[in-house]
Amino acid sequence: MKLHVLAVASALAATLTFAGYVGAQQSGSVSALRNAAIDETNAIDDVYHQDEGRAPRNYRQQPPIIPHSSDQYQIDLRTNQCLTCHDWTTAGDRGAPTLSMTHYLDRNGTQLDTVAGTRWFCNQCHVPQADAPALIGNTFKPSSN
Template sequence: MKFLVITGLSGLASTLAFVGIVAAQQAGDVKSLRNDPLDVTNAIEDIYQQNEGRAARNYRQQPPIIPHSMEQYQIDLRTNQCLTCHDWSNAGERGAPTLSMTHYLDRNGTQLDTVSGTRWFCNQCHVPQADAPALVDNVFKPSSTR
């Protein structure tokens, strides 16, 4: 009895493996959404267009978008060039929007004089504004237009 079960399972496994290999070969090359081969680095054009004023947000608590290029900004463990203009101590004289006070709170809610380490890497949440075509159709509607 055990022999029949083992034989049946091994036959089933080999059949499934063969079908999987055939299906993978028929699927062809993997294609990306960007229409370029996967091993080619895309060249990004200078498509940043700074708009006057702040861009409308699509939902509450959406991080504001960055209305300028970030190409030359250094953000690493020791340096954050965004703070040159946007830190509360510099924003007024530079005419830049200041950071939200939440950026100066640590994990426990204690207020700090410098940006919290959990908010140090700006491009985790904030993205540069770009006038680029969408890769896929988007049917998102802002919450105020229900």
């Protein structure tokens, strides 16, 4: 009985392997990721830069945009590297903007000495500034009030 099951399994595996090979052959040519021949220089898109300083806000209560890269910043349950510059205890020495006092209020409105857990993950609201083309059209106009 075991020999029969093994023979059926082997025949099925061989059939699927052959079908996969035939499908791969019929799928067409593989396209390269390069947009030039291997011996030519590959053209790349422009690298976008970030402007220094604060970006204007488009509506009331808009979280400020981060004017620097934060790719290498560690933000997890134990560590928040944003606070090394922006916490109220260090912002003056570092020349960085201090966090809003709302970041030091818990959900009951109690004033805390440290950043509230509900405000711990900065990149929930704040995003790094990027001078990149828009992915889709945008007709947004900021409020004049």
